[in-house]
Amino acid sequence: QKTKESFLSKITKVIAGKSTVDEEVLDNLEEALVGADVGIDTTIQIIKRIEKRVAKDKYVGTSELGKLLQEEIAEVLVDAPDQSYRNFDVPAGKKPYVILIVGVNGVGKTTTIGKLAHNYKKAGKEVILGAADTFRAAAVDQLTIWSERVGVPIVKQAMGSDPGAVAFDTVQSAVAKGSDVVIIDTAGRLHNKAHLMEELGKIKRVIKKVIPDAPHEVLLVLDGSTGQNALEQAKQFTATTEVSALAITKLDGTAKGGVVLAIANQLQIPVKYIGVGEKIDDLLIFDKHEFVDSLFKL
């Protein structure tokens, strides 16, 4: 809180009464944004926007400055076309709503599934989980514990079995049961491993055999402490599975997750959720103004 204010007030002081943003302001801004993992390209673009805005509005009073910065940065972040996710509702005509969870190793996919399931259940939805990570040691056990915690059914097979088959079974069982939401866990995989990425493509195709327009959501989970590589992750996972939304985890630490600005800027993928802890309630709906605010906090 203190640092955020001191940064903004510092900027405000330097910029006040000027019709242009000078080096000093930009240096400060650059340091804050780059230091939050926004990346240089996107930082430069944001700075240009701010320069333009200040040039247009000529004199910017000190009180408006913080707001202006906020607005220009938040502008980069795209909104999801359908806002029903905010209340954990299922969009009309998409029942069961199939969510495929993807991402690199250890980012928080399985934990996010537990939290999502909990929220959907709280919103009165029938949820079913699919344990399609049949690879990582004890991955099925981990998701099973989450399913018990939340109190929702899980579809699973033995370790080492075909993840596509598990996904197929899960979606089929959801249709048979009349479930509202299906969430499918997948094994963590690095985006530069072609065969593992192809496996994801296959899982997606198998799901379509049951419901042609599913998965309705492909949620890419990103670790908030990841740097510029997250941009490459977003690109590669999008290329294989058409990622439709992002979740950023581990924002309860000191990392800022600023790279999502770069991702939004280049790929126009909305952020929907943030993870702020390991407990069942530690999932928040992404709020872009709060997020931008947090970029400037210590």
Add this chain to the structure above:
Amino acid sequence: MFQNLSERLESAFKNLKGEARISELNIANTVKDIRRALIDADVNYKIAKEFTDKVKEKALGEKVLNAISPGQLMVKIVQDELAELMGGKEAEFNITGNPAIILIAGLQGSGKTTFTGKLANYLKTKKGKSPLVVAADIYRPAAIDQLTVLAEQIGVDIYAERENKDAVAIAQNAIKRAKETNKNVIIIDTAGRLAVDEVMMTEVANIKKAVNPSEILFVVDSMTGQDAVNTAKAFNDRLDFNGVVLTKLDGDTRGGAALSIQYTVNKPIKFTSSGEKMDTLDVFYPDRMAQRILGMGDITSLVEKA
């Protein structure tokens, strides 16, 4: 993006043919380019600045030989400096003591449990040791099961107490077990924790105090961004760890966090991990890492070619 920093630097110096020495003036853009390349590789912003300032100082006044271009000379200075920073320390691995006690710590999901398995496998197959792995993560769902599966895969014993909610006691009991069963090295896998989580940081500090490890390894994901500095510093302040393990290097990250961490805590990178299989544990090569951070192939051969 900066796949070819050396080429860029090359062209930046094209019109400087006549100048025989590197000067403040003709170096300005190059220094900026290098700084940018480092930041793009996730080297901490402030460290990238300090580092390039140091490089600049070194380069100023250097005579540009006919054999290499000024751009190449600059890259070489950067690379040597990087490699020295990352490889200048003694990186011995202490497995003396009976049993030798190794404590593994780090953020959530960084690769601690996987590394615990890999290290046990390495000590067993390459060093002729008989290891015992210890499940001191009492929080993560199925953490014990995960380590159990890995231990089975590599044929190593595991110590776990499913009902015990005291990680310190589990670690202490494991030492007793090791002595009873003639294990000469124990590897304690701990839960992932954030540096700002006071309760959890105290827990791991207490484990350290209780078992007095011969090695404490800080496990860090090579994809980490700017925050690597804060985390490494906080863990080092609490644990004074002996070395760093850099994981997930089989990805395509440039891995600038490695430099940030070295710069901040000055502890050697002792192992790297490049895969999920139990046999992909590697020692650390500073030169390769320097090249990776700069985003280029083998610069030394480039310089030789010129």
